[in-house]
Amino acid sequence: MNEVLTIDRLGQKGDGIVQAPAGSIFVPYALPGETVRAVVDGDRGQLVEIIAPSESRIAAICPLFTRCGGCAAQHMAPGLYREWKRQQVVTTLSRAGIEAPVADLVDAHGAGRRRVTFHARRQGEAMVVGFMAARSHDLVPVEACPVLAPGLDRAPAAAQMLANRMGGANKPLDIQITASEAGLDVDMRGHGPLGDKLRLALTQLAERLDLARLSNHGEIVVERRPPLQHMGKALVAPPPGGFLQATVLGEETLANLVTAALPKGKRAADLFAGCGPFSFRIAERMQVLAVESDKAAMLALAKGFGATPGLKAIATETRDLFRRPLLEHELNGFDVVVLDPPRAGAEAQAKRLAASKVRDVIYVSCDAGSFARDAATLVAGGYALEGVTPVDQFRYSAHVELVGVFRRGRKG
The missing domain is CATH 3.40.50.150 (Vaccinia Virus protein VP39)
Structure with missing residues (x-):
């Protein structure tokens, strides 16, 4: 049902909340004080139009905001966001x-997130690599992400190339990439054990991509340089996929x-x-x-x-x-x-x-x-x-x- 709503407050997940007679209605990407038009289904509202925007609404920094599920609050001004x-x-x-x-x-x-996990799924003839859509298991292809640290600039392209090489098994993959002092540290999950031919191909691809380390389910395929991280006075190489x-x-x-x-x-x-x-x-x-x-x-x-x-x-x-x-x-x-x-x-x-x-x-x-x-x-x-x-x-x-x-x- 298409309804005009006035948002009362923000919820824990960033949804705008309307306190209706029948209970709370949650409207993603709506802000307190705004008048919005939304399609309401039960306790969920899908934002259709912002009729009267809040003074705390700002422009998102990423064109994928509201499609990609990684960010919930790019539309909030700093003061509202902090509070x-x-x-x-x-x-x-x-x-x-x-x-x-x-x-x-x-x-x-700081400079941004130094770790990111890409999801890869086969769609037709291609391996699609990206992030999960908001409130969905659909994939949103991602070529760049503004919240990542500069050390991960090459990460989307690297994830795509690795997914292409692994795609023959038609299995969904998770590709975790971490920026380290020595370059990209990659751990892949979902494929299962590697055969000798695929292991050799991945070793060659790691060379081509100049990866520091490439692992599969926590097992090192090739370590070309220790993927060191500063921790106080120490330099530490975390285990593949480690926290x-x-x-x-x-x-x-x-x-x-x-x-x-x-x-x-x-x-x-x-x-x-x-x-x-x-x-x-x-x-x-x-x-x-x-x-x-x-x-x-x-x-x-x-x-x-x-x-x-x-x-x-x-x-x-x-x-x-x-x-x-x-x-x-x-x-x-x-x-x-x-x-x-x-x-x-x-x-x-x-x-x-x-x-x-x-x-x-x-x-x-x-x-x-x-x-x-x-x-x-x-x-x-x-x-x-x-x-x-x-x-x-x-x-x-x-x-x-x-x-x-x-x-x-x-x-x-």
Whole structure:
């Protein structure tokens, strides 16, 4: 049904929300205060016309905006955008009954995202490479993306050539490309094992494209140069497809917030440590135990530590912290615990921390909901949430990260 609507507020995903008598209607790409015409189906509205635009509406920077699903907020003026992202954190904490000061949003986009995943699908005779369309599994071909770092300028063309070479199997592919100090680092998923003929062809293509490293499902096909990343004083080669913060400035910003919150002390635990973005920086001041379930990430961290002079000791432990969180007697010897779990949070570990004698906990989160849940556990265990800082390294998306600092006196 075609309706004229007035937008009341922004939702968590950036949709304009109309509070209608029958319930909320979500209209993508509409802004608060705007009068719009939309085709309404249930609780969803498809924007047809902006009758009276908001003063906070600006022109998008990309011609694919609203078609490509990668960005949700290119139409928001900076002031509205910053407050929308900050308010996501404020609202989520409030709903969980968590009271804490929330700082202004910190812009950590920097030069742009250093990692991107292209999807490749066969359509007729051609392999189409691009990003998923908004709210769809359809592909939008992409020749360039304005939110990517300059080091990824060649990434769309490289992804297309790799997809063309892999397309004979007619399988959907995900091609993850990361900008490194040595050039492009590529990990492909979806094809399955490679035969000798295809492996040789891909090795030759990696030479032609001047890739630093090419991998298939995490298995290295060819490494022409180590794809090194700066992490504090260290240079580290993450494992193929391994986790890496989205932007260089994002990693630096999160790490600076972590190190600024470190207490005086000798020993720190870095849980869900990845390949060490926080461990290396903490080790400039304290001894570190880095714990992570990914063995390859732990090996990369250990190798980086061995090649970096001037740091205090970093020990590593490969351990699944969801199934085997550090227990109270293991935690109590640390002056501070830093944790950066995946989107699911760290529920099991938070319970053990709440029962421990650890005085300071610094929690880096990529999901405000799981952070709020774990924060409630820590607060119930005697911690005070000193403050939360939201960080934006996924510009124009609905995604926001944060750093929360918990402190308390020792028990007993």
